[in-house]
Amino acid sequence: MGKVRFTNPLTGDSMPHQPRLISEPDSEYKLNPEEQAQKDEYRQRLRQYLQDPEFRQIPGFPIGDDEAILALSDPPYYTACPNPFLPEIIAKWQGERAELRSELGLPEDNAENGNGYHREPFAADVSEGKNNPIYNAHSYHTKVPHPAIMRYILHYTDPGDIVFDGFCGTGMTGVAAQLCGDRTEVEKLGYYVDQEGWVYQKPGNEEPISRLGARKAAHNDLSPAATFIAYNYNTPVDVEAFEREAKRILEEVEEECGWMYETWHPHCDDPNRMKARIRYTVWSDVFVCPQCSQEMVFWDVAIDHENNHNIRKYWPCPHCETLLSKSPSKKSGAVKAERAFETRYDRALSTTV
Numbered sequence: 001m002g003k004v005r006f007t008n009p010l011t012g013d014s015m016p017h018q019p020r021l022i023s024e025p026d027s028e029y030k031l032n033p034e035e036q037a038q039k040d041e042y043r044q045r046l047r048q049y050l051q052d053p054e055f056r057q058i059p060g061f062p063i064g065d066d067e068a069i070l071a072l073s074d075p076p077y078y079t080a081c082p083n084p085f086l087p088e089i090i091a092k093w094q095g096e097r098a099e100l101r102s103e104l105g106l107p108e109d110n111a112e113n114g115n116g117y118h119r120e121p122f123a124a125d126v127s128e129g130k131n132n133p134i135y136n137a138h139s140y141h142t143k144v145p146h147p148a149i150m151r152y153i154l155h156y157t158d159p160g161d162i163v164f165d166g167f168c169g170t171g172m173t174g175v176a177a178q179l180c181g182d183r184t185e186v187e188k189l190g191y192y193v194d195q196e197g198w199v200y201q202k203p204g205n206e207e208p209i210s211r212l213g214a215r216k217a218a219h220n221d222l223s224p225a226a227t228f229i230a231y232n233y234n235t236p237v238d239v240e241a242f243e244r245e246a247k248r249i250l251e252e253v254e255e256e257c258g259w260m261y262e263t264w265h266p267h268c269d270d271p272n273r274m275k276a277r278i279r280y281t282v283w284s285d286v287f288v289c290p291q292c293s294q295e296m297v298f299w300d301v302a303i304d305h306e307n308n309h310n311i312r313k314y315w316p317c318p319h320c321e322t323l324l325s326k327s328p329s330k331k332s333g334a335v336k337a338e339r340a341f342e343t344r345y346d347r348a349l350s351t352t353v
């Protein structure tokens with residue numbers, strides 16, 4: 001991505017925007033004096049808002065002192081509290097929206113015809129997997145994959161429209177709103193996009209279902225952690241600086257904790273032992289054969305390592321060859337393997353566990 005620029009919502013000026021990374025306060029993405037002055041002004045205005053007791057009376061206002069809220073915030077777009085700049089931003093976006101509509105030949109808003117807005121209800125099954133790299137970049141409860149949201153946004157809105165998500169969680173609505181302007185992402189939904197940016201359900205269809213173009217998103221959540229994640233998901237980031245910083249952190253962690261991932265190969269008593277890196281660790285149940293009372297590790301006996309590590313329903317006891325299973329089966333003649341137990345006295349609980 002390299003250097004990323006974004007537009008100041010109030011002045012329309014293009015400005016570089018690189019949120020400070022942990023160890024790179026003096027990266028090449030320093031703001032010029034004018035841009036820095038603008039940023040300082042927003043910060044100062046946020047500071048004034050925070051000192052207003054009425055502002056802090058807004059229901060759900062986070063518990064935190066002014067400095068903590070200011071440190072987390074990146075005004076005007078992101079504030080770790082109700083955003084006092086939202087009306088200004090919306091007004092600016094509305095202006096941009098009107099210009100874009102005229103550029104794209106979309107009808108002007110007109111109060112007399114109820115703004116001319118009409119959409120049939122979106123009536124299709126939407127099912128999206130959860131293995132998208134954007135989705136997986138940060139977990140969150142009840143997180144929605146952005147391609148699912150894109151289908152709704154494309155159906156109900158035009159480019160430049162403003163989408164509000166008052167319960168944004170990790171901000172997947174904003175990701176979806178932005179990616180409605182990305183041809184490849186829209187095509188990945190199975191839609192066809194023509195040269196002019198009209199979006200069709202399928203090639204050859206006569207009626208377009210939407211128009212290619214980013215939508216704007218306003219996000220809110222009661223949880224400052226959620227809004228912080230949403231902010232980072234929706235703010236341009238300098239990929240190279242991010243990678244440098246990620247590698248630096250990994251090296252630091254490696255130095256501190258790398259020893260926890262070392263072991264002796266082939267084992268510690270071998271005279272020719274060497275240091276080896278633990279790539280992964282498998283935790284497995286231990287079962288007991290009811291026939292010969294010997295123990296076995298489930299991973300060793302029941303996993304078909306040659307066949308995609310599938311789990312076998314039945315396996316022979318490695319000691320007496322009795323056919324075993326987790327659940328008894330008359331058909332196969334397999335006998336139920338029991339879980340191995342260990343009984344110990346727990347001094348803290350003063351009881352046997």
Ligand SMILES: C[S@@+](CC[C@H](N)C(=O)[O-])C[C@H]1O[C@@H](n2cnc3c(N)ncnc32)[C@H](O)[C@@H]1O
Binds near residue numbers: 172
């Ligand atoms: C279902 S999650 C949304 C997850 C989101 N769709 C995503 O993709 O990450 C619902 C969110 O609503 C927020 N929430 C609950 N009550 C709220 C309230 N009264 N005002 C604002 N947000 C609220 C929760 O903090 C939670 O993040």
